[in-house]
Amino acid sequence: SQKIEQNSEALNIQEGKTATLTCNYTNYSPAYLQWYRQDPGRGPVFLLLIRENEKEKRKERLKVTFDTTLKQSLFHITASQPADSATYLCARAGGSQGNLIFGKGTKLSVKP
Amino acid sequence: GAVVSQHPSWVICKSGTSVKIECRSLDFQATTMFWYRQFPKQSLMLMATSNEGSKATYEQGVEKDKFLINHASLTLSTLTVTSAHPEDSSFYICSARKPGLAGVGEQYFGPGTRLTVT
Numbered sequence: 162s163q164k165i166e167q168n169s170e171a172l173n174i175q176e177g178k179t180a181t182l183t184c185n186y187t188n189y190s191p192a193y194l195q196w197y198r199q200d201p202g203r204g205p206v207f208l209l210l211i212r213e214n215e216k217e218k219r220k221e222r223l224k225v226t227f228d229t230t231l232k233q234s235l236f237h238i239t240a241s242q243p244a245d246s247a248t249y250l251c252a253r254a255g256g257s258q259g260n261l262i263f264g265k266g267t268k269l270s271v272k273p
Numbered sequence: 274g275a276v277v278s279q280h281p282s283w284v285i286c287k288s289g290t291s292v293k294i295e296c297r298s299l300d301f302q303a304t305t306m307f308w309y310r311q312f313p314k315q316s317l318m319l320m321a322t323s324n325e326g327s328k329a330t331y332e333q334g335v336e337k338d339k340f341l342i343n344h345a346s347l348t349l350s351t352l353t354v355t356s357a358h359p360e361d362s363s364f365y366i367c368s369a370r371k372p373g374l375a376g377v378g379e380q381y382f383g384p385g386t387r388l389t390v391t
Contacts (some may be wrong), residue, residue: 197382204277204366204382205317255319258330259370260307261380263316 163189165253167264175272180238182267184251187232194234196225197250199266205250209236241271275301275371279383286357286390293353294386296367302347303369307380308340311364323350357390364388 164187174180184194193212197205211218211227211234218225224237238245248266255262276299286292296306304325309317321342322330329342341353354361364387368380 202364202385202387204279204368204385206382207380250316256322258305258322258324259380260319260322261317261368262319265316 163187165191165251165262165264167251167267169267170265171268171270173270173272174241176242178241180241180245180269180271182236182249182251182269184234184236184264185232186234186253190229191253193254194225194227195252195261196223196234196236197252197263199248199250201248205263208249238269241269243271243273245269246271275299275369275381277367277369277381277383279365279367279386281386282384283387284389286388288358288390289356291353291355292357292388293351294365294367294388296350296352296369296383298348298369298381301369301371303350303371304347306344306350306367306369308342308350308352309366309368311366311385317366320352325350354388357388359390362388362390 166185195210196208198208199205209225211225222239226235248268250266251264252261278297280295284292306323308320310320311317319332320335323342323344325344325347331337339355344350364385366385368382370380
């Protein structure tokens with residue numbers, strides 16, 4: 162079956178360090194992947210979209226990579242801050258109408 | 274960005290009653306909206322796709338007679354949980370895709386509705 166997986170349930174890092182989150186996919190080749198942030202009790206908020214022909218995309222302190230050989234996307238937050246603490250979700254297109262299929266998410270905790 | 278609202282943000286109801294959740298796109302028209310459900314420490318799971326002016330498309334395992342979806346206008350979709358049971362307690366989130374992003378693009382999510390059935 163087509164899977165999208167975020168194998169790390171949680172990641173704890175120190176403020177100022179770079180956080181790196183991983184999203185792996187198996188048994189298919191997505192045309193694009195998306196990353197969302199979700200705070201407790203809130204809906205997800207879109208962060209970045211990266212297409213399969215893009216190796217890297219940046220937005221302020223965020224960077225996403227897409228490696229079709231490794232079947233993996235990495236999500237980086239540089240100079241992390243406690244305010245970056247949240248759950249980060251990787252998502253792929255689910256169907257022709259545009260729904261998304263999400264990974265389980267990685268809960269990031271940035272300690273001051 | 275675009276704004277999607279949900280109402281109510283939380284609701285507690287008794288078993289056997291029905292609850293309606295509204296999802297509105299505030300500053301754009303959405304021909305398609307999606308309803309997701311999220312259990313604690315789980316990811317979002319698509320329940321159904323709501324299309325304006327036509328019947329919703331339900332995912333496998335989701336009872337269409339229990340989860341009634343109405344998308345009566347380009348800015349409003351409603352989800353009614355009928356004869357709610359404690360196992361229906363969950364976090365319900367809607368989303369909408371902004372027109373013009375042909376086939377690809379970010380979705381805008383509502384803030385979610387926490388349903389607790391006692």
